Amino acid sequence: MLVVGVGMTPFVGFRADASVRDMVVEAARAALLDAGTRAGSVDMGVAAYESDHFNRQMSLGHILQDSVGLVGKPTLRVEGGGATGALAIRTAVMAIASGSARSVLVFGGETNGKSVDRATATEILAMSADFEWETPVFGTFAAPYALMITEHMRRYGTTAEQFAEIAVKNRRIALDNPDGHKGMSITVEDVRASAPLSDPYRLFDASLLSDGAAAVLLSTREWAERYSSTFRERPPVAVLGSGSSTDHPRLSDRSDELFPHFAAKRRAARDAYRMAGIDDPAHEIDVAEVYDSFSGAELQAYEDLGLCQVGEGGPAAAEGRFDLGGQVWVNTSGGLLGRGSAVGATGIAQAVEVTRQLRGEVSGARAVPDAKLGITDTHAGVGSLAVVNVFGRTP
């Protein structure tokens, strides 16, 4: 199964000149042009978005299906919190694997940026915690992420300066990404001096809320040979694996042993790696887009994705093991901290970045030399639903 086209809008703080459907059309058009095909040749659409509240539109999925030129074809709307975009790609993989479709256009978008004022955004986001048992006692996800990293610090000696390095790294990388929301040149001291959210997390440890859209076109090799005019012009990229799992949404339901870890991410990675034939992820994977909703979440993900040993994430972050030029290049887009996050588009934008890396289309310091194998990692909540997708250059 191949990735034959990718496209995205830049992620920005506010698109005054575009609605969410305008942005999805821009991304879908870019993916179709990249593939050298037209919507009329595509078998199916999968729409990815999280929130009716942010987008101000119910049943947006089949409205987008119409807007991108796929009316008359089957569609499906996929939602999985922060993992929405990656879950939509996984859904397309299942549709093609089942024989239901030969080609699927996956498109996602969200207006998480400044079209809603801060108070409204806070209220909407608070509803993504458990409304019955959590929302009344904490309003932002900084709190449960802080609880997890606090236990990680106690157990492994991880420090706030170590995960601040990740906030610095991803914002620095985003400076070179033309699609990035807010690259910044900051220091660990700047991160630690920013406004407190939920101890030990500070404002610069938290990811961005963006407006944006992204799209990928997946297909069988036979479909690509027939309908994609650009297919033979560059090294094909294949979807090699996909894994997904779940965990108790409420931290207080999780075991003491796994409290500072993303158990669903471990299972999703295990299944995705097995499907892709990866035995040694730390040495086989060249490039990874990792879900850095908070700086410490990227550090935890290094461990749960098997890129380093459990407890080693802190020192690995401090020594730059997953920076540009490191053992695995993590978040060459700048991640959610720098490139930004428009929830429904985020997991798709990760796949766009990894595909471009595998094709050798990224230039400058962000370009991973001779990248052959890449992964995307996203999760919902504080890891209650995780999706890991694996992509590789293929003959």
Place this chain on the structure above:
Amino acid sequence: MRVTGVERGTTPSGDEFSLLEIEMAQRYRHAVGSADPFYRGLEDGVLRATECPECGSTWFPPRRFCDAHLSETRWYDLPGTGRIVAATRVHSPPPFGGIEVPYILASIRLDGVDGGITHRVACDEIPERGTVVAVRFSNRQPAHPLLRIAFAVEEVTA
């Protein structure tokens, strides 16, 4: 819903745009559903959990049916004590209000049940893992019924 204004402008790259300012307000009658005995318990000064009559599995937050046996669970009272797994100091108020910032929030493993709660602890410093806490009930009308409770530090274990 109502449109309260129209804003027009030009982006830095020269694209003209129009923005509608829209106000929407939602109101709900929110059913607490199967948690009703828990909410009534808060007014009686007791934390309630559920137990499977067949296998003895227990739940907090309470569940109406046993995952394994699908049988209807029964309610019982908890002692209201527990142990902190992790705690943080939160600097923004919860969406219903009712808590002054900053405040201490902790994931608490409750005694007498296989489960726990993430809730406020009434103390100034971030307590360590293992700190024993006990529930306290307020008689004041809270911003949300779940805020009728908070936890207090009982004793610190090394």
